[in-house]
Amino acid sequence: MLTLYFGGSEIPGWRKLLAEQDVTDVGLSFVGLSRRTKFARPWLISDKYPDGQRVFLDSGAYTVNSKPDSYSREDIETLSDRYQAFVLANLDRVEMVSELDARAMGPDWIERQRSDFYGDLGEKFLPIWDAAAGLPELERLADSYGRVGVPQTSISGRDIAGVLNRIARRGVRLHGIAMTKPDLMESIAWDSVASTSWLSPAQYGDSQIWTGHTLKRYPKAYKAQGRKRHRAHLDREGFDTDLFEGDDSTEVLKVAVWSWRQLVGHLNSRKKTLTMSPEPVTDVNGETTPAVVGMDTPEARTKTTTAVARDESERELLPGLSLRQVSRSELGENGEQISRTDNLPSIAGTSLRQCNSCYIASHCKAFRPDAGCAYEVPITLRTREQIDAADDAIRAIRFQRIAFMHMVEQMEGGYADPNLTKELDGWDRSIAKHRESESETLSISVKASSRAQAQSGMIARLFGKDASESARALAAPVQSDHVFADAGIVEAEVIGD
Missing domain, CATH: 3.20.20.105 (Queuine tRNA-ribosyltransferase-like)
Structure with a gap:
């Protein structure tokens, strides 16, 4: 006790x-x-x-x-x-x-x-x-x-x-x-x-x-x-x-x-599940006040030395990271196709956590002295479907927290909990951002100006020669008689002297 x-x-x-x-x-x-x-x-x-x-x-x-x-x-x-x-x-x-x-x-x-x-x-x-x-x-x-x-x-x-x-x-x-x-x-x-x-x-x-x-x-x-x-x-x-x-x-x-x-x-x-030897020990309690740590000895300068170079064979990948090699083809300096391999970093699925120093060691059912963590998250987020699934899982976790906080608020008399209000506001922002990202609206705005006689030239620069010719072309052929009539030209016969 x-x-x-x-x-x-x-x-x-x-x-x-x-x-x-x-x-x-x-x-x-x-x-x-x-x-x-x-x-x-x-x-x-x-x-x-x-x-x-x-x-x-x-x-x-x-x-x-x-x-x-x-x-x-x-x-x-x-x-x-x-x-x-x-x-x-x-x-x-x-x-x-x-x-x-x-x-x-x-x-x-x-x-x-x-x-x-x-x-x-x-x-x-x-x-x-x-x-x-x-x-x-x-x-x-x-x-x-x-x-x-x-x-x-x-x-x-x-x-x-x-x-x-x-x-x-x-x-x-x-x-x-x-x-x-x-x-x-x-x-x-x-x-x-x-x-x-x-x-x-x-x-x-x-x-x-x-x-x-x-x-x-x-x-x-x-x-x-x-x-x-x-x-x-x-x-x-x-x-x-x-x-x-x-x-x-x-x-x-x-x-x-x-x-x-x-x-x-x-x-x-609570009778925590931590198994003790020679007999089980019940939970824990503790308490602390902020403290200023006193120095036993006066501050002293230390000399720094140049690091000793390691043999390259001793080097290894930083724990917690993994590399994925991807090959691709590209043009070389001589115009020939060459193959190139890139290393793409990712997070390793296994954890560096150790049972002896884990925060939940006292009540973790998988606790074993001196062992590594029994749990892993073997998930990679490369495709759009994987990212969407992870987003859905995070939103589900957040909703569960909000629902639990709401239950606690009701059990404590119904007075508005500012922590719950903060979570609800964050949820609203998250949902609004999600809906905006899923919107399929498309808007393109192009603004250009030019002198009348240069309009066709500008169209050609923007959309190509064929578009320029199409812009100058009439919608349908027009008879020359109609053109003369619209222009007020009177048809006449020339009689010589």
């Missing part, structure tokens, strides 16, 4: 709200707590939290790593000593403890802290993987501790979902740090995640609403629209929609807490 720890409980008002909403799993940041207390007397979790609440103690090293210029080495040493003392005073009351992985101190310092202090915490210790250390370090931490924390910033720049799921299948417990993306929460087999995203409505004025099948997020500019759209749904769930639409901070956060809990319940109930 996935566990979501609601972060931000170091602030008394938010801690009280979470307790009133019967939230059983919360996160506490030591660095965040240090901003509001001097620790003049012991600060005990048992005095501040209800007995039934499980607490994840987060060192808050994210803040230290994101602002490296704000903390000297002495500051970090002092912070580390205070944190370790805090951990020992509250160890019996916490579910999990993350290390203070201050990257500015270097990997050797972090490793010493693990061996000297954190290693004695047993299963409660959560080591944090730094993406800069590479995947071998992730594997080492997983094998050494059986649990490892993975920041979302380590995932966004590279698709390592397959690697993480492979590690989880070995029974390693993965903890998602600062996860905010439901798709990552679903695609990776997390054991637990920590999140402060539920506080976003109070901090940034947005709205987060569970619709019954998905978590909708409405930015501040669209929150009024979103809140009205889901009024009936929230009414049924027992919320005060007048307070919610009136931007009451408490009611807005209540809806956010409820929405995230519903999301976690939904993910846990």
Whole structure:
């Protein structure tokens, strides 16, 4: 079962709200707590939290790593000593403890802290993987501790979902740090995640609403629209929609807490088909806040070298492409017919995707570790019929999406969904363009001017000599008598002297 720890409980008002909403799993940041207390007397979790609440103690090293210029080495040493003392005073009351992985101190310092202090915490210790250390370090931490924390910033720049799921299948417990993306929460087999995203409505004025099948997020500019759209749904769930639409901070956060809990319940109930070893693992959840990655070492210039030339026998076609050879006949320089062969590029039918790094690895029925993708699209678009068939398939897919979005709109009370409106507008443009391309109308306009006596010459230049002669010819032969009569010429006989 996935566990979501609601972060931000170091602030008394938010801690009280979470307790009133019967939230059983919360996160506490030591660095965040240090901003509001001097620790003049012991600060005990048992005095501040209800007995039934499980607490994840987060060192808050994210803040230290994101602002490296704000903390000297002495500051970090002092912070580390205070944190370790805090951990020992509250160890019996916490579910999990993350290390203070201050990257500015270097990997050797972090490793010493693990061996000297954190290693004695047993299963409660959560080591944090730094993406800069590479995947071998992730594997080492997983094998050494059986649990490892993975920041979302380590995932966004590279698709390592397959690697993480492979590690989880070995029974390693993965903890998602600062996860905010439901798709990552679903695609990776997390054991637990920590999140402060539920506080976003109070901090940034947005709205987060569970619709019954998905978590909708409405930015501040669209929150009024979103809140009205889901009024009936929230009414049924027992919320005060007048307070919610009136931007009451408490009611807005209540809806956010409820929405995230519903999301976690939904993910846990789906029972994803990912087969784990030694036992199956249920779905996943995670969450993240945007982060600034701190630099451990100053920027340094690197020398560039000239690339070593490869032997031509080592060269090969770029993966994913294929070539089709076509021969044609043409006139050579001497006027003789010669044969010429051209290479025409195309896309290979097989895919370069690999199961270990595939986005849907966690729930693909054809998943096999270290294997290539089982699916291919052996289609080429060369003829008009093939292109038309592909267009028809794409329009069918688009119509299915529109029909599904319309059903969702109706189930959520019928309030106009701007996303559906956008899809409908795009569909109208696509259909109009398609109809225009199929139109058989033909229009030719020719404009020319010339002096009267040169008209026949222009016709000859445009359409040929025969057309010019035809233009000068009469429609039918005319008798000369008729021509004389029309011209007023009187026939007479000439009499000589």
